[in-house]
Amino acid sequence: MRGMPTSQPIPSSERASLADVKPPIALGPLDGRYRAAVSPLVDHLSEAALNRERLHVEVEWLVALTDGTPDGPAVPGAPRLSDAEKTYLRGVVADFAGAGIAEMAEIERETVHDVKAVEYFLKRRLAAAPGMLGDDTVLPGVGELVHFACTSEDINNLSYALMVRGAVTEVWLPAARALVEQIADMAREHAAVPMLSRTHGQPATPTTLGKELAVLAHRLRRQVRRIEGAEYLGKLNGATGTYGAHLAAVPTTDWPALSRSFVEGLGLTWNPLTTQIESHDWQAELYADVARFNRILHNLATDVWTYISLGFFTQIPVAGATGSSTMPHKVNPIRFENAEANLEISCSLLDTLSATLVTSRLQRDLTDSTTQRNIGPAFGHSLLAIDNVRRGLTALAVNTTLLDADLDENWEVLGEAIQSAMRAASVAGVAGMENPYERLKELTRGQRLTGDQMREFVAGLGLPDDVAERLAGMSPRSYVGLAEKLVADHL
Incomplete structure (x- = not known):
């Protein structure tokens, strides 16, 4: 309408940048809205977890090369590592967390290669070993065994x-x-x-x-x-x-x-x-x-x-939860x-x-x-x-x-039981059991029947007394076969 004010949306350039908010806002729901439910996976499937496992593999390969076989190290001239030196190396993996993650990311920015960054990170720890183990440690001298003969894969x-x-x-x-x-x-x-x-x-x-x-x-x-x-x-x-x-x-x-x-x-x-x-x-x-x-x-x-x-x-x-914003x-x-x-x-x-x-x-x-x-x-x-x-x-x-009411409204489902009993009776030589499926189809298809109607139909079939009695005593609630036993036997 003439004279009505028009809406002026705020340009994106004038909005606060959510990308600059600290701590960083998650782009995906798993690291945002649903973080609590999935956070245990971070220890295994995150980028940091990948680098920790890479570090683990590099450390264990270094240990394997120096352990070699009973005849000597896999690479001749390599020293045998002491238990303390192996513990130190494995501690590098165990302690890999915030500071280590940041340091490795900094190295990767220089190398532009993620696995090479792991190699250099570990070599730094080898060089720093004397500060923890003393000057007689052999670790600073085994740097060339890190990633030895390995491709990144x-x-x-x-x-x-x-x-x-x-x-x-x-x-x-x-x-x-x-x-x-x-x-x-x-x-x-x-x-x-x-x-x-x-x-x-x-x-x-x-x-x-x-x-x-x-x-x-x-x-x-x-x-x-x-x-x-x-x-x-x-x-x-x-x-x-x-x-x-x-x-x-x-x-x-x-x-x-x-x-x-x-x-x-x-x-x-x-x-x-x-x-x-x-x-x-x-x-x-x-x-x-x-x-x-x-x-x-x-x-x-x-x-x-x-x-x-x-x-x-x-x-x-x-308590306190809302099911619908408009329908309470x-x-x-x-x-x-x-x-x-x-x-x-x-x-x-x-x-x-x-x-x-x-x-x-x-x-x-x-x-x-x-x-x-x-x-x-x-x-x-x-x-x-x-x-x-x-x-x-x-x-x-x-x-x-409601389950009971639903069953009580559908007596026609007993048609399967009755026609199956008629088939069995026919095989046993009982007269008058012809066309059981067709007769039940005519009675039940597309129709709702009461219990009295089903019992009346059964009574007029000429079934043996024990069969007629069994069917007459059946209801949709009781027509569940071996359901309960199947649960007990197979679960």
Whole structure:
């Protein structure tokens, strides 16, 4: 309208720069909004954790070279390290934290090479050793054994294997196991609670709430077992996997044997045949299994969301919490919706990791370097989803009144039981049992029946007395087969 004031948005150039705020504001939600739920992964899958593992591998390779074999060091002339010197070196790894992270970042700005920065960082610590161990320490003289005969990928592949193994075994698996046991506990608690099934969204043969939860717990547990059995492979064999530099420097050492002993000493499986890189196939296998766990958990989240929508589950309100900004009556299933979204993001990342990491041009390209830096977010979104599902399940209560009412309104589902009994009677030679399916279809399809109508129909079939009595005493609530026993036997 003429004369109305117009809005004048503030130009971006006149706004305060959020990029300059201290402490820095996280760009992604895992390091911002959801930090508390995923922070344990920082010790394993962050950039700092990568550098710490690189430092760990370099230290242990230095120790392995000086230990060598009973016949002498792997590199002739190298000194044997004392226990105190080994403790000092391993302390460099154990103490790697804020100041060390900042120092290594400063070195990398000069080297413009992340693994070279680790090498120089460790050499600084070797030079500083006399201040801790005395002037007679040999450590300042072994600097050229740091990164000896190694390509960067010798260090990186072992570091990533150690990082991923730590993240899976110490963080992700404990959370996944706790979730599975929580679902299993719920399944056992509600094993005998009858519930009308929905196949294709339509009323179907009754089951129990516990049995349906048991199916999901069983599926998830199977994936957990696969992940528990994962192999973490590693290699240390030089720039093209031939031990070329090793042999050129010291042809008398059995380098494959030392490599195998070193890799297995780190608790990894030795890969004897590689290009410059370890082939990453084990990573693709692991990430596929984790993604499958995610997808099964996604199935649970959508099923529980649907049960909440149907009213089978009610949500216990949290004091002070708001369900809707405008509708005060609502308690939204946000934990399961949040889990769905995070599981989808996690699977997308895991699928990309699996597809990308198994391919490397010729003997080496660097696509895996950037790709592997997203392992943390892939596991982070999965861990966040697990946390949300666990919290969501804790806030559920079963509405048995509605479950019973739903069953009582759908007596037609007994049509399956009756026609199956008629088939069995026909096979046993009982007359008048012709076309059982068709007769029940005519009675029940698209119709709602009462208990009295079903009992009247059964009474007129001419079934043997014991069969007729058994069917007449059946109701949708009792028509749950072995559901309760299946939970007890297999969970």
